[in-house]
Amino acid sequence: MVRRAPIGFVTIPSAFALNRNTPDADTHSVNADVTLEQIRAEYIVGLAGKCSSLRAAVAEAPSRGAQGAIDLAHRLRGSAGVYGFSLLSRSAGFLEDMLERGESAAEVAALLDEIEELCRLAAVPAPASQSPANGSAVERSSPVDPVS
Numbered sequence: 639m640v641r642r643a644p645i646g647f648v649t650i651p652s653a654f655a656l657n658r659n660t661p662d663a664d665t666h667s668v669n670a671d672v673t674l675e676q677i678r679a680e681y682i683v684g685l686a687g688k689c690s691s692l693r694a695a696v697a698e699a700p701s702r703g704a705q706g707a708i709d710l711a712h713r714l715r716g717s718a719g720v721y722g723f724s725l726l727s728r729s730a731g732f733l734e735d736m737l738e739r740g741e742s743a744a745e746v747a748a749l750l751d752e753i754e755e756l757c758r759l760a761a762v763p764a765p766a767s768q769s770p771a772n773g774s775a776v777e778r779s780s781p782v783d784p785v786s
Contacts, residue, residue: 681721685757688714693750696737704737711737714753726756 692714695707711734719727733749 678721681717682760685760688717689750689754689757692733692753696746696750699737700743704740708734708737723756723760726753726760729753729756 688710692707692710695710696704699707711730715727715730715734718724718730729749729752733746733753736746736749
């Protein structure tokens, strides 16, 4: 049974309740004040670290193997896509493919430079004219992806 929660709260079924010993054990309300933009902003803050980790893993690939770098590129590909950074996601996907094929270090380094630039650009706020009024088009608020 799911009960309705006040506006501003999300109701979670009992399988996810944090404390089953409460009088309201079949549901647990969680404050939903955290917005998608706040979560996205936290992701953007962490992008520089993701790029640094990726570069370090690529640098270690000749001695340790490329699997660690492939895994990091794959994760960046997916997470960037989820947060609306499609160019970054595609570039990380290209890097993943290049690493799997064992492409030259120079080509990999050039693509890593591009990925780091895209991560840097992701932190640059979009001009007000590109920001969606209702927040529904997350990708359009990013200077990394062109507005179509």
